[in-house]
Amino acid sequence: MIKNDAPNIELVLQLVRDCLNSKSFKLERVFSGVSTYVYRIQFGEDILYLRILPEQGLSFGVEVYVHSLLRQKEVQVPEVIHFEHFNETIGMSMMLVKEICGSNVKDCSSVDEYEGVLFEAGKQLAIINQVKVDGFGWIKRGEEEYGTTLRGEKNSLYDYIYEFLDEDLALLSKQVFSKSDISQITSFFSSGIELMLRHKASLIHGDFDDSHIFQQAGKYTGIIDFGEIQGNSPLYDLGHFKIHDGQYQRYYGYNSLARGYDEARHLSSNDRLEIDLWALWIGIRRLGAVCKRTWGSYHEHLIKAIKIEMDLLSKKL
Template identity: 30%
Template sequence: MAGRSVGAEPPRASLPPVEVSEAAVRSLLARWFPGVAVRVERMGSGVSTPVYRVIISDEVTYLRLGEEPGERRDAEVRAHELVRELGIAVPEIVRWEREPPELDRSAALTSRMPGIPLDEFDGDATVALRQAGRDLARINAIPVVGYGWVDVVVGDDRHLAAEHTTRSAWTAEYLAAAEIVIAGGALPASLHDAMRAGIRAWADLPDLKTSRLAHGDFDMSHIYVHPTTGAYQGLIDFGEIRGADPRYDLGHALIHVGGDRGRVAFEDIVAGYREVAPVDEAAVQLQAVAIATRALVIQLGRAPGAYRDVLTRWLEMLLDDDL
């Protein structure tokens, strides 16, 4: 899917999925598992990717579909394979079909990650957060050709390829987003110069020959732990993967990780990450400015809500360097 520029088509996560009929989903599963009792339930979470809980002979799995007609999730499936090859605990691809006759898009069945999301766990999560940070650093070392959404798999080695061939083409969307935020009055006028300077500093970072794989939506809901002990179980949901700068996911985590645990949760992730790869905190803050700016543009096109306020506050803190 190309052409996700600010001035044209909204990015993947800003639109609800184009749904398919339940009858079509059941028909697909009947072909995959003939003669087997299958229960299907549409999941309410995960706005951008249609997800169904599928119970096959008491085994819980999850069916993940493309978001829109014609979409093929080759890259998401390949990302699972590459990450699992590193020994990182992520769901296994149980079944995958690029063009199932019952549907107008791809379908992938994944195993269930044991445990619960970390944002539902009340105990000490230090060890789990650090392990998640170590795993994230290893994921962020996987090379991607190009920048932006990772939609295709290319070549005999089945490497991941993104929509933009150059970093400058990718960052142009964020530069445009900054101007939309400024024109929309979302930030105080006193921060407009800092906004332009911050986005420009991020855009001027070196263009690497290959980008790095970013989870793209890394937060506490995608880290799984044991419900009683809090032991780390693994990571889920690679539906927002992209080719990005090496520390893109840490920039996203800076804004989205914490909640009731506060800044210490992010610091635990960084501590684990540093055991595998160096972390430039200034570069992470620049990533966060870019990510928050792009996300805020999406929110400005919607009714005001809590997430818009969160993004605005973060941008004000980042641009004031009040962290």
């Protein structure tokens, strides 16, 4: 997929002037976004975020639909106030959203506050994961994909799971894991694949960790950044959070997140086993994707978390 470079700042300023019908605002680039170009706008007492989609021919249409649908279900996600499939000023799709109040959950002043926010986030994640999707993998984002149906790129979750798994394991066997480790990981997925395949496709956030959960004064305020939405098992997001838990800070939130999720949608023993399988799978996929990059703390975190999941699964399977 061809990606456009970030637009010239003067073009971005003109776009915002047109959207707001005003010149009285302050704008700055935010470099935390990976899948989109993001700009923070101070407009009077309001904070807005402009997101621009780099890929040619793709649109924010389905993401706007997801925001609208989730807000109808009382999930606290950003409100979209302006959207265009294709903005002529910048030559890309754009959406303008209101901020979620407060700051990242990592700013909580105590472990009790952190766990309380994660509990509330878990209840809302369960609602997100109940939205049905037609197919698996990345949600299609063409301009024609806008309406009442979310469509994944693949018909089979099995194909999604095994698309890169053998390649990732072969790479990691040379640099990270022993042959016995690789054999054990392969055995886990052979034994657990039926659990991972038992669901119809549901909406997942796709990149769910504590960097996307917001709070204010220790109270949950919402979830942000649906740029990685997919169709998958409804338990994928819990697995993603679990494998990344504790990566950024001293607190661990998975147990509180899962308790909140369980209150909204009961998690059976099979569900919890499947979450561990997804955590392992996501850890392998992420480590395979970054293995050739400069070695750092993320690599070390993934290796440690994968080993923990392997130990847990060896007692369950």
